[in-house]
Amino acid sequence: MHEIGTTRLEAFSDGVFAIAATLLVLEIGVHTVGGAQLGHELRRIWPSYLAYVTSFITIGIIWINHHHNMRAIERADRTFLFINLLLLLDVAFIPFPTKLVAEYLRGSGEGAAVVAYAATLLLMAVLYTLWWRYARTGRRLIAPTVSEGDLRAIDRGFAPGLPLYAVVFVLAFFSPLAAVILTLVLAAFYLPSATLFAER
Amino acid sequence: MHEIGTTRLEAFSDGVFAIAATLLVLEIGVHTVGGAQLGHELRRIWPSYLAYVTSFITIGIIWINHHHNMRAIERADRTFLFINLLLLLDVAFIPFPTKLVAEYLRGSGEGAAVVAYAATLLLMAVLYTLWWRYARTGRRLIAPTVSEGDLRAIDRGFAPGLPLYAVVFVLAFFSPLAAVILTLVLAAFYLPSATLFAER
Amino acid sequence: MHEIGTTRLEAFSDGVFAIAATLLVLEIGVHTVGGAQLGHELRRIWPSYLAYVTSFITIGIIWINHHHNMRAIERADRTFLFINLLLLLDVAFIPFPTKLVAEYLRGSGEGAAVVAYAATLLLMAVLYTLWWRYARTGRRLIAPTVSEGDLRAIDRGFAPGLPLYAVVFVLAFFSPLAAVILTLVLAAFYLPSATLFAER
Amino acid sequence: MHEIGTTRLEAFSDGVFAIAATLLVLEIGVHTVGGAQLGHELRRIWPSYLAYVTSFITIGIIWINHHHNMRAIERADRTFLFINLLLLLDVAFIPFPTKLVAEYLRGSGEGAAVVAYAATLLLMAVLYTLWWRYARTGRRLIAPTVSEGDLRAIDRGFAPGLPLYAVVFVLAFFSPLAAVILTLVLAAFYLPSATLFAER
Numbered sequence: 060m061h062e063i064g065t066t067r068l069e070a071f072s073d074g075v076f077a078i079a080a081t082l083l084v085l086e087i088g089v090h091t092v093g094g095a096q097l098g099h100e101l102r103r104i105w106p107s108y109l110a111y112v113t114s115f116i117t118i119g120i121i122w123i124n125h126h127h128n129m130r131a132i133e134r135a136d137r138t139f140l141f142i143n144l145l146l147l148l149d150v151a152f153i154p155f156p157t158k159l160v161a162e163y164l165r166g167s168g169e170g171a172a173v174v175a176y177a178a179t180l181l182l183m184a185v186l187y188t189l190w191w192r193y194a195r196t197g198r199r200l201i202a203p204t205v206s207e208g209d210l211r212a213i214d215r216g217f218a219p220g221l222p223l224y225a226v227v228f229v230l231a232f233f234s235p236l237a238a239v240i241l242t243l244v245l246a247a248f249y250l251p252s253a254t255l256f257a258e259r
Numbered sequence: 260m261h262e263i264g265t266t267r268l269e270a271f272s273d274g275v276f277a278i279a280a281t282l283l284v285l286e287i288g289v290h291t292v293g294g295a296q297l298g299h300e301l302r303r304i305w306p307s308y309l310a311y312v313t314s315f316i317t318i319g320i321i322w323i324n325h326h327h328n329m330r331a332i333e334r335a336d337r338t339f340l341f342i343n344l345l346l347l348l349d350v351a352f353i354p355f356p357t358k359l360v361a362e363y364l365r366g367s368g369e370g371a372a373v374v375a376y377a378a379t380l381l382l383m384a385v386l387y388t389l390w391w392r393y394a395r396t397g398r399r400l401i402a403p404t405v406s407e408g409d410l411r412a413i414d415r416g417f418a419p420g421l422p423l424y425a426v427v428f429v430l431a432f433f434s435p436l437a438a439v440i441l442t443l444v445l446a447a448f449y450l451p452s453a454t455l456f457a458e459r
Numbered sequence: 460m461h462e463i464g465t466t467r468l469e470a471f472s473d474g475v476f477a478i479a480a481t482l483l484v485l486e487i488g489v490h491t492v493g494g495a496q497l498g499h500e501l502r503r504i505w506p507s508y509l510a511y512v513t514s515f516i517t518i519g520i521i522w523i524n525h526h527h528n529m530r531a532i533e534r535a536d537r538t539f540l541f542i543n544l545l546l547l548l549d550v551a552f553i554p555f556p557t558k559l560v561a562e563y564l565r566g567s568g569e570g571a572a573v574v575a576y577a578a579t580l581l582l583m584a585v586l587y588t589l590w591w592r593y594a595r596t597g598r599r600l601i602a603p604t605v606s607e608g609d610l611r612a613i614d615r616g617f618a619p620g621l622p623l624y625a626v627v628f629v630l631a632f633f634s635p636l637a638a639v640i641l642t643l644v645l646a647a648f649y650l651p652s653a654t655l656f657a658e659r
Numbered sequence: 660m661h662e663i664g665t666t667r668l669e670a671f672s673d674g675v676f677a678i679a680a681t682l683l684v685l686e687i688g689v690h691t692v693g694g695a696q697l698g699h700e701l702r703r704i705w706p707s708y709l710a711y712v713t714s715f716i717t718i719g720i721i722w723i724n725h726h727h728n729m730r731a732i733e734r735a736d737r738t739f740l741f742i743n744l745l746l747l748l749d750v751a752f753i754p755f756p757t758k759l760v761a762e763y764l765r766g767s768g769e770g771a772a773v774v775a776y777a778a779t780l781l782l783m784a785v786l787y788t789l790w791w792r793y794a795r796t797g798r799r800l801i802a803p804t805v806s807e808g809d810l811r812a813i814d815r816g817f818a819p820g821l822p823l824y825a826v827v828f829v830l831a832f833f834s835p836l837a838a839v840i841l842t843l844v845l846a847a848f849y850l851p852s853a854t855l856f857a858e859r
Contacts, residue, residue: 067673067726073267074677077274081282081351082681089359094368097359101375112348119271119344126267141847144719148712151681159689159697168694175701247341273467277474281482281551289559294568297559301575312548319544326467447541473667477674481682481751489759494768497759501775512748519744526667647741 068135068143069126075147076122079154083114086158106164110176113243114157117180118150120246121187128213132194133202142193146186152179160239173235177228180242184224191217219249268335268343269326275347276322279354283314286358306364310376313443314357317380318350320446321387328413332394333402342393346386352379360439373435377428380442384424391417419449468535468543469526475547476522479554483514486558506564510576513643514557517580518550520646521587528613532594533602542593546586552579560639573635577628580642584624591617619649668735668743669726675747676722679754680715686758687711706764710776713843714757717780718750720846721787728813732794733802742793746786752779760839773835777828780842784824791817819849 087107092100135143156179159172194200195210223245231238287307292300335343356379359372394400395410423445431438487507492500535543556579559572594600595610623645631638687707692700735743756779759772794800795810823845831838 070673071677071722073270073274074673075681077271078278078678078681079684080347081275081278082685084279084352084354085282085285085685087355092368094363094366094371097363097368098371098374101359101371111352115348115351116344119347122271123340123344140723144716144723147680147719148715151715152684152711154684155687159701163694163697166694168692168697171694171698171701174698273470273474277471278478280547281475281478284479284552284554285482285485287555292568294563294566294571297563297568298571298574301559301571311552315548315551316544319547322471323540323544473670473674477671478678480747481675481678484679484752484754485682485685487755492768494763494766494771497763497768498771498774501759501771511752515748515751516744519747522671523740523744 065129065132065135068140069129072125072143072147073122075151076118076125079151080115080118080122082154083111083118083157086154086161087111104161107161109239109243110157110160110164113239113246114153117242117246118153121150121183124216125187127216128191131202131205131209131213132200134200136200139190139193139200142186142190146183146190149179149183149186153183155179164235164239169235170232173231173238174228177224177231177238177242181224181228184221188217188221223249265329265332265335268340269329272325272343272347273322275351276318276325279351280315280318280322282354283311283318283357286354286361287311304361307361309439309443310357310360310364313439313446314353316446317442318353321350321383324416325387327416328391331402331405331409331413332400334400336400339390339393339400342386342390346383346390349379349383349386353383355379364435364439369435370432373431373438374428377424377431377438377442381424381428384421388417388421423449465529465532465535468540469529472525472543472547473522475551476518476525479551480515480518480522482554483511483518483557486554486561487511504561507561509639509643510557510560510564513560513639513646514553516646517642518553521550521583524616525587527616528591531602531605531609531613532600534600536600539590539593539600542586542590546583546590549579549583549586553583555579564635564639569635570632573631573638574628577624577631577638577642581624581628584621588617588621623649665729665732665735668740669729672725672743672747673722675751676718676725679751680718680722682754683711683714683718683757686754686761704761707761709839709843710757710760710764713760713839713846714753716846717842718753721750721783724816725787727816728791731802731805731809731813732800734800736800739790739793739800742786742790746783746790749779749783749786753783755779764835764839769835770832773831773838774828777824777831777838777842781824781828784821788817788821823849 087104089097089100089104156172156176160169160176163169163172191213195214198210201210227238227242227245230241287304289297289300289304356372356376360369360376363369363372391413395414398410401410427438427442427445430441487504489497489500489504556572556576560569560576563569563572591613595614598610601610627638627642627645630641687704689697689700689704756772756776760769760776763769763772791813795814798810801810827838827842827845830841
């Protein structure tokens with residue numbers, strides 16, 4: 060009973076991904092305004108919508124990639140469970156900096172808000188890379204049916220994530236809005252295709 | 260490993276549907292009142308109950324139809340996963356305009372609140388139709404065991420959704436209360452029977 | 460494809476039960492107090508703990524009974540799905556009157572708060588009884604392997620629920636605290652044994 | 660139909676563990692500050708991050724151990740379901756004292772906050788030990804394939820939990836910060852290895 064199957068690990072991870080994504084909506088709020096100003100207020104809070112869409116798609120893409128990679132992994136040990144728990148801890152934290160971005164973007168304080176956001180995503184990329192390297196090194200947790208070619212394909216899928224989120228983090232210090240938009244573009248266009256092109 | 264099975268897609272979608280529906284209750288609040296006025300306050304906030312019931316049943320019906328249609332789909336590709344993610348993004352957003360309806364209906368600002376609500380549901384209908392058209396066109400993702408008659412039956416189930424939510428959206432500009440009640444009626448009576456009659 | 464299996468129905472129901480129970484904790488709050496008064500404040504809000512425990516165990520027992528009864532049911536039709544959706548709508552609403560009880564019990568307004576709470580639970584008992592009667596009448600949705608004796612046993616398990624929640628509802632008008640305590644006692648002691656003794 | 664399989668018990672428990680962990684993030688908040696002070700405010704609230712990480716990892720470890728032990732259990736009876744429900748009730752309550760620790764640590768009131776936190780975790784350890792003792796005594800709910808050696812190994816895994824959380828509880832009265840840090844260290848390092856070394 061020393062090694063643990065991956066079914067429960069996936070169920071718990073699925074739950075955290077789905078809940079974290081769905082909680083994002085709670086962070087959107089309108090300031091109490093008279094009804095006559097509501098239409099204006101709903102347009103004024105566009106950074107909330109941008110932050111919501113960016114974080115939702117980012118969590119969705121992490122979730123898709125997490126499952127994709129779990130298909131190559133056939134068992135879990137104590138260290139892997141712990142790294143996975145840290146990864147989930149970071150993913151479940153995303154609604155907090157998302158709220159900061161929603162509230163402070165395009166105003167004073169947007170720098171600190173977006174740096175906190177980008178730091179959370181960079182840490183996610185670090186933990187996720189660690190998670191994969193741990194499972195993959197010496198085929199520690201890899202199913203025997205997975206070929207070396209498959210593993211290299213997943214490696215190529217991981218390659219862009221860490222440097223790209225490092226770029227987002229640096230960009231956050233110079234142009235917070237550009238950093239958020241780049242995050243959205245990465246989640247919507249680049250990272251999914253990187254993973255999937257790598258499979259060829 | 261290029262195409263992806265649908266089990267995880269359904270698990271993640273199930274999670275988002277169930278969580279979004281259950282989070283709706285958090286949007287109901289009473290203003291802090293002295294205890295003696297609580298009974299009065301609980302009757303005064305009837306728009307909150309109407310908004311809650313309307314959104315809960317709407318999400319429930321989308322969930323039932325999503326599963327019903329997934330039974331005809333045997334695989335997912337990258338584009339389909341992405342459209343599904345956008346659909347979930349919209350469903351998970353529903354608690355926000357629901358809160359607006361709960362707070363502003365029957366007061367100044369109800370127009371903006373219900374337009375935002377109807378726009379969210381119309382976008383949902385657009386994304387959901389796109390989701391089905393993508394899977395169905397040229398039987399791109401359809402299981403071979405599903406007959407053309409089954410597909411046309413599902414097509415007929417989809418047919419009313421988009422025009423009906425367009426009507427709700429237009430109505431929201433003229434009579435916000437009527438638009439909310441029509442949304443409830445659609446979810447409770449029309450859309451389920453449309454889908455299921457279509458199966459004959 | 461006219462009738463629908465029960466697996467997805469159970470998955471969605473499980474999700475709503477688990478989320479509604481876990482959201483209850485969000486309703487507990489301390490008024491902002493100076494740190495020196497925190498210990499006193501944490502004792503003063505005992506009605507919040509009572510309301511939390513009562514609602515959590517009640518939802519847990521409904522969940523256990525829901526599963527127990529689903530084992531006799533082999534399929535779902537449109538009406539059954541809709542009744543189940545209304546039942547979940549009511550269960551997911553429980554956190555709202557729970558918050559009212561937490562805030563108003565032992566103060567002015569406790570009557571309205573507990574009446575709202577008891578009404579929600581009484582409606583739940585009505586919907587749940589309807590749910591079972593619909594599936595059971597003429598063995599409409601019952602698996603052929605389930606004996607008439609099994610069905611009568613489940614009937615006996617259902618028998619006490621509706622009258623007992625009616626008693627709680629009436630009691631709420633006279634003694635709100637007693638009504639909450641009776642609800643807790645029912646969930647913790649009576650209803651589980653009624654269901655399970657009935658199986659003999 | 661008197662005894663109940665464990666699949667649904669695990670699904671409901673999984674849901675509550677995952678949701679309770681993910682809700683923790685909602686307890687983190689910044690006081691409304693001018694944007695210029697946001698960076699300072701985000702550093703000032705480090706107790707929120709400490710409380711979040713401690714509770715998330717603690718719930719994650721309970722979840723891992725819960726599953727590990729469920730593998731030895733093949734059925735559930737009414738009493739076991741009820742003890743499990745009380746355990747989940749306590750786990751789902753963790754976000755509340757976590758919020759207290761986040762708000763009051765390093766200020767006046769930290770004593771009451773951390774005592775409430777430690778009391779919740781101690782009660783969790785009591786209920787969890789009771790849960791295992793009930794299932795294990797006389798092999799009441801144990802699968803026949805599980806050896807006595809396996810049971811003793813799980814016993815050894817349980818042994819440290821209760822005394823360690825008692826130590827945390829006592830420490831909370833003298834040094835709240837040390838009590839929180841000890842809780843984090845236990846979850847991150849000691850309890851997982853105790854469980855897993857015990858398997859040898």
